[in-house]
Amino acid sequence: MTSERSIMVRMPGLLALAVALLWLVVGVGSARASFGFLPGAEGFEMSASDHAGAPETQAGSHPYAFTTSFALTSAEFNGRTGPSESLKDLRLDLPAGFTGNPTAATKCLPAQLTSFLEEQSDVPLACPSSSQVGMAKLNIPVFPFPLYTPVYNMATTPDQPAQLGFAILGVGIYVNLGVRTGGDYGLTATLPDTTAALPLLGSSLTLWGVPSDPSHDSQRCIFPELFTGVCEAPQGVGAEQSAPHPSNLPPKPFLSLPTACTGPLTAGVSADSWQQPGIFVSTSFAMPAVEGCGRVPFNPSLSVSPDSSVAGAPTGLSVELRFPQEEAPGGLAEANLKKAVVTLPAGMAVSPSAAGGLGACSEEQVALSDPGAASCPDSSKIGSVEIRTPVLESPLEGSVYLAQQGSNPFGSLLALYLVAEGSGVRIKLPGQISADPVTGQLTTTFDNSPRQPLSDLKLSFFGGPRAALVNPPACGTYTASAVLTPWSGTPPVAETSSFEVSQGCHSAQFAPSFTAGTANNQAGGFSPLSVTFSRGDADQGLGAVKLTTPPGLLGLLKSVALCGEPQASQGTCGQGSLIGHTTVGAGAGSSPFYLGGQVYLTGPYKGAPFGLSIVVPAIAGPFNLGTVVVRAAISVDPATTALTVTSDPLPTILQGIPLQLRTVNVTVDRPGFIFNPTDCEPLALTGTVTSTQDAQAQVSSHFQAANCGVLPFHPVFSVSSLAKTSRNGGAALDVKVSYPSGAQANIHSVAVTLPKQLPARLSTIQQACPEAVFNQNPASCDEGSNIGVGTAVTPILKNPLIGPAYLVSHGGAAFPDIDVVLQGEGITLVLTGHVNISKAGITSASFFAVPDAPIGSFELNLPEGPHSGLSAVGSLCASPLTMPTTITGQNGAVITQTTKIKVTGCTPVKKKHKAKKKHKKHKKAKKRK
Numbered sequence: 001m002t003s004e005r006s007i008m009v010r011m012p013g014l015l016a017l018a019v020a021l022l023w024l025v026v027g028v029g030s031a032r033a034s035f036g037f038l039p040g041a042e043g044f045e046m047s048a049s050d051h052a053g054a055p056e057t058q059a060g061s062h063p064y065a066f067t068t069s070f071a072l073t074s075a076e077f078n079g080r081t082g083p084s085e086s087l088k089d090l091r092l093d094l095p096a097g098f099t100g101n102p103t104a105a106t107k108c109l110p111a112q113l114t115s116f117l118e119e120q121s122d123v124p125l126a127c128p129s130s131s132q133v134g135m136a137k138l139n140i141p142v143f144p145f146p147l148y149t150p151v152y153n154m155a156t157t158p159d160q161p162a163q164l165g166f167a168i169l170g171v172g173i174y175v176n177l178g179v180r181t182g183g184d185y186g187l188t189a190t191l192p193d194t195t196a197a198l199p200l201l202g203s204s205l206t207l208w209g210v211p212s213d214p215s216h217d218s219q220r221c222i223f224p225e226l227f228t229g230v231c232e233a234p235q236g237v238g239a240e241q242s243a244p245h246p247s248n249l250p251p252k253p254f255l256s257l258p259t260a261c262t263g264p265l266t267a268g269v270s271a272d273s274w275q276q277p278g279i280f281v282s283t284s285f286a287m288p289a290v291e292g293c294g295r296v297p298f299n300p301s302l303s304v305s306p307d308s309s310v311a312g313a314p315t316g317l318s319v320e321l322r323f324p325q326e327e328a329p330g331g332l333a334e335a336n337l338k339k340a341v342v343t344l345p346a347g348m349a350v351s352p353s354a355a356g357g358l359g360a361c362s363e364e365q366v367a368l369s370d371p372g373a374a375s376c377p378d379s380s381k382i383g384s385v386e387i388r389t390p391v392l393e394s395p396l397e398g399s400v401y402l403a404q405q406g407s408n409p410f411g412s413l414l415a416l417y418l419v420a421e422g423s424g425v426r427i428k429l430p431g432q433i434s435a436d437p438v439t440g441q442l443t444t445t446f447d448n449s450p451r452q453p454l455s456d457l458k459l460s461f462f463g464g465p466r467a468a469l470v471n472p473p474a475c476g477t478y479t480a481s482a483v484l485t486p487w488s489g490t491p492p493v494a495e496t497s498s499f500e501v502s503q504g505c506h507s508a509q510f511a512p513s514f515t516a517g518t519a520n521n522q523a524g525g526f527s528p529l530s531v532t533f534s535r536g537d538a539d540q541g542l543g544a545v546k547l548t549t550p551p552g553l554l555g556l557l558k559s560v561a562l563c564g565e566p567q568a569s570q571g572t573c574g575q576g577s578l579i580g581h582t583t584v585g586a587g588a589g590s591s592p593f594y595l596g597g598q599v600y601l602t603g604p605y606k607g608a609p610f611g612l613s614i615v616v617p618a619i620a621g622p623f624n625l626g627t628v629v630v631r632a633a634i635s636v637d638p639a640t641t642a643l644t645v646t647s648d649p650l651p652t653i654l655q656g657i658p659l660q661l662r663t664v665n666v667t668v669d670r671p672g673f674i675f676n677p678t679d680c681e682p683l684a685l686t687g688t689v690t691s692t693q694d695a696q697a698q699v700s701s702h703f704q705a706a707n708c709g710v711l712p713f714h715p716v717f718s719v720s721s722l723a724k725t726s727r728n729g730g731a732a733l734d735v736k737v738s739y740p741s742g743a744q745a746n747i748h749s750v751a752v753t754l755p756k757q758l759p760a761r762l763s764t765i766q767q768a769c770p771e772a773v774f775n776q777n778p779a780s781c782d783e784g785s786n787i788g789v790g791t792a793v794t795p796i797l798k799n800p801l802i803g804p805a806y807l808v809s810h811g812g813a814a815f816p817d818i819d820v821v822l823q824g825e826g827i828t829l830v831l832t833g834h835v836n837i838s839k840a841g842i843t844s845a846s847f848f849a850v851p852d853a854p855i856g857s858f859e860l861n862l863p864e865g866p867h868s869g870l871s872a873v874g875s876l877c878a879s880p881l882t883m884p885t886t887i888t889g890q891n892g893a894v895i896t897q898t899t900k901i902k903v904t905g906c907t908p909v910k911k912k913h914k915a916k917k918k919h920k921k922h923k924k925a926k927k928r929k
Contacts, residue, residue, distance in 0.1 A: 071202035085273035097258025097451035148229030185450030316463025335486035347472025353587030355621030435656025514699035540691035552677025552852030609826025708891035723905035730868030768816035787869035877906030
C-alpha cells in the first residue's frame with residue numbers, strides 16, 4: 001500500500017506532467033507571436049535593496065537582497081495567454097564587479113533538489129536549509145498566480161565555479177554561474193536548455209546578501225507555500241518540511257556590490273527559444289551607480305623573496321600580493337585591485353642566461369579576448385601563478401609566460417602573460433615590463449585587473465642556471481616596492497618588501513683568463529688565430545681589451561677589401577672585408593648564453609691605419625635587441641710590426657638588459673690571411689683587460705712558432721755606386737735586397753762594412769737630426785739630415801712602403817744612426833741602422849732589428865748631392881770595391897759574403913789599351929808565318 005509520504009513525493013512530478021499536457025493542448029494550432037522581452041523594466045530589471053527594501057548603493061556593501069526579473073512576450077492561444085515561444089537558453093550578464101561567494105552556504109546535491117524524500121527511508125534527501133540562498137518566483141500561465149520555490153547553492157563539478165538550482169513542479173532548473181574570461185571578468189548566469197514542457201512567461205530570482213541571516217528563516221523550508229513562498233507549519237504529513245528552519249551557519253556575505261564608482265551598473269540579458277534555437281534576443285537594464293567608494297577599505301601587502309641569496313647569481317623569485325577580505329555582514333568588501341606596479345630593487349635584472357631554449361607566446365596563442373584555453377608553448381613558460389579568492393574553495397593555478405617581443409598588447413620588448421584557471425574560471429592578464437636603459441632595473445605593470453575579490457596573488461619565477469632573473473651583484477639589503485591602485489578610486493597604496501643577499505660576498509676582484517694562439521704553429525705558415533677573454537661570476541664586468549701580438553704574427557692585408565665608413569660603424573661591411581668570427585657568452589651562472597658574430601677589417605680608425613668592426617646580431621632566444629657593433633683600432637709598431645688591437649668599451653647593457661659578458665672569443669679564420677712568424681723563439685700574446693669599474697688586469701698567453709729550421713733563407717744582396725763623385729756632391733750608394741718567390745725565413749739583421757773608398761761624410765754627420773725632433777715628427781728634421789730614400793715591397797701590402805732616410809743623433813752615441821722612415825697605406829715603419837766609424841775611417845752599419853715581416857725587395861738609395869751620407873776617397877773605378885756582408889735570418893740562418901759593389905759610369909780605358917796591344921801582337925805573329 002502506498003504511503004502518504006510517497007504520494008507527496010510523487011505529486012510534484014505528476015503535477016508537472018499535467019501542466020505540460022495542458023499547455024500542449026492549449027497551444028495546438030495557435031498562431032506564433034514574436035519572441036522576446038517585454039519593453040523597458042517590465043521586460044528586464046535588477047535591484048539591490050537593504051533590510052528596509054530601499055535601494056542599496058554603498059560600494060562594496062552586502063545588500064540584504066538582490067533581485068533579477070525578466071518577462072517574455074506573450075501570445076493568445078485558444079483564448080489563453082502564454083509565451084510566444086518556449087524559452088530554451090537564458091544568459092544574464094551581471095555588472096562588472098558584482099560578486100557572489102558560494103562558500104557562504106553549504107552545497108545541495110542535484111539528487112536532493114528533485115527527490116525530496118526517499119521511499120522506505122527516514123533519511124531526508126532534500127537540500128539542507130543551510131544551502132538555501134534565495135527564492136525564485138515563476139510566472140507559468142496555467143496558474144493564476146506566480147509560483148514560489150527555494151533557490152539553493154548547488155554542488156558543482158570541477159569545471160564549474162558555482163551553480164544555483166531550484167525545482168518547480170518536480171522539474172530541476174539550474175543556473176550556471178561563470179566569469180566572462182577575456183572581457184570585463186564580470187559574472188554571467190546561464191539557464192541552459194530550459195525544459196520546453198515548462199511554459200515560462202517570466203521569472204523573478206531573489207538572492208539573499210547574507211543567506212544565514214535569521215530574517216530569511218520564514219522562507220527557509222523544504223516546502224514553502226507554493227503561491228506565497230512563505231513557510232508554514234501545518235499539522236500532519238509534511239509539517240516538518242513546511243516549517244521554517246534556521247541556517248545554523250555563522251553569518252557570511254553571499255553578495256557584494258562593486259567597489260568601483262564608475263557609473264550606472266548595467267546588466268544585459270539574452271535568450272533564444274526552442275522554436276528558433278541560436279537566434280538570441282537581448283535587452284539591458286541599468287541600476288543606480290554605487291557610491292561611497294571613499295569608505296571602501298584597501299589594505300594590501302607585498303612580499304618579495306628570491307630563492308637564492310648568492311650575489312650576482314641567477315635566481316628564482318616569489319612576488320606575492322595579499323588582500324585581507326572582510327567577511328562581516330555589516331562591513332564592506334575589500335576594494336578590488338585595479339593596477340599593480342611592482343619595481344624590483346636596482347641590481348636585480350634580466351639574466352641573459354635565460355635565453356637558452358627560451359620561447360615566447362604570441363598574442364594569437366594567448367588569445368586574451370577569447371574565453372578558451374591559451375596555447376602558449378612550454379618554452380615560453382618562466383614561472384607559475386597562484387590566485388586565491390574568497391569566492392572559490394580552491395586556488396586558480398597556472399603559468400607565467402613570456403610574451404613575444406613587440407607582438408604584445410604594449411608593443412614592448414618585455415611583457416608577461418598570466419594564465420590561471422580552476423573551478424571553471426580562467427584568468428588571462430597581460431603585464432608590461434619596463435627595464436631602465438641605464439641600470440636595467442625592472443618595473444612590471446598589470447592594469448585593469450578583474451573586478452573580482454582577490455585574497456592572494458603569487459607569482460613564482462623559476463630558478464636555476466636558466467632563471468629569468470639575476471640577483472644584485474653585491475651583498476646587502478635590497479628593497480622592492482609596489483604601487484597598488486584600487487578600483488574604488490581612492491589614492492594608490494605604496495608597499496615595500498626587503499630581502500637579504502648574503503652569500504658569495506666577495507670584495508671587488510678582476511682576474512680574467514686569457515688564451516690565444518694559432519691553430520697551426522708552423523713557422524711562416526698560414527693559420528687561424530683565436531683569442532679568448534673570460535671572467536668568472538665573482539669578477540667585475542669586462543669593459544675593454546687591448547691586445548698586442550708577437551712580432552711576425554701578421555695578416556696578408558692586400559687580400560682583403562678594407563671596409564670603409566659609415567659601413568664599418570653601422571655593421572654593414574661586405575664579405576670582401578670579412579676576416580673572422582666572434583663568439584660572445586653573456587649571463588650569470590653556469591649556463592651563459594652564446595651569440596655568434598662576424599669580424600671585418602676596416603680602414604683607418606681612431607688614428608690607427610686599420611681597424612676592426614665586430615658585428616654581433618643580438619638575437620637571444622625570442623629577443624632581438626638589434627645589432628651590436630664594437631670597433632677596435634689596429635696600430636702597427638714602427639720598429640717590430642707587432643700589432644696592437646685596442647677595442648672600444650664593450651657593451652654592458654642593451655635596451656635595459658645587462659649583458660653580463662662572461663667570455664669573448666675572436667677567431668680570425670679567413671683562409672690565407674694570418675701567418676706565423678719565422679722566429680721560433682718563445683714569444684707571447686699580451687694584453688690589458690679593463691673592467692667596467694676601471695680595474696686593469698695584465699694578461700699573457702705563450703706563443704711559439706715551430707720548425708723554423710726547415711725554412712729556406714736565400715736573400716739576394718746587391719750594392720752599386722756611381723763613378724762620378726765630387727767634393728761637394730760626395731758619393732752615391734744603392735743597396736738592394738730581394739727574395740725569390742716562395743716561403744722563406746725573414747731577415748733578422750744585416751751588417752755591412754763599407755770599403756775605405758766610401759767613408760762617411762763628416763759634414764753631413766754634423767747635420768744629424770736630434771732624437772727629440774725625430775721622435776716628435778721626422779718631417780721636422782733639418783734638410784741636411786735627409787741622406788736618402790728607402791723602398792720596401794712586401795707581399796702583405798698592395799703598394800710599396802717608401803720614405804726618407806735620416807741621420808739621427810741619439811744622446812751620447814758617438815755616431816748618428818740611419819733611420820729609414822717607410823710609409824704606405826697608413827703604415828709607418830722605421831728601420832734603424834747603427835753606424836760606426838773606426839779609427840781607420842772605415843764605416844760600418846748594422847741593422848740589428850729588422851721586423852719579422854716578408855719582403856719582396858728592399859732598396860736603400862743614398863744619392864750624391866750636397867747632403868750625401870758618403871764621400872769618396874780617390875777614384876771608385878781604380879780598383880774593385882767590396883762590402884763584407886752578414887745577413888741573419890729570423891730562424892737563425894746566417895749568410896756571410898763579400899758583396900761586390902758595382903760601380904757604374906767608369907771609363908774602361910785600360911781595358912781598351914790592353915786589347916789594342918794584344919791585337920798588334922797577333923798581327924806580327926801572323927806575318928812571321
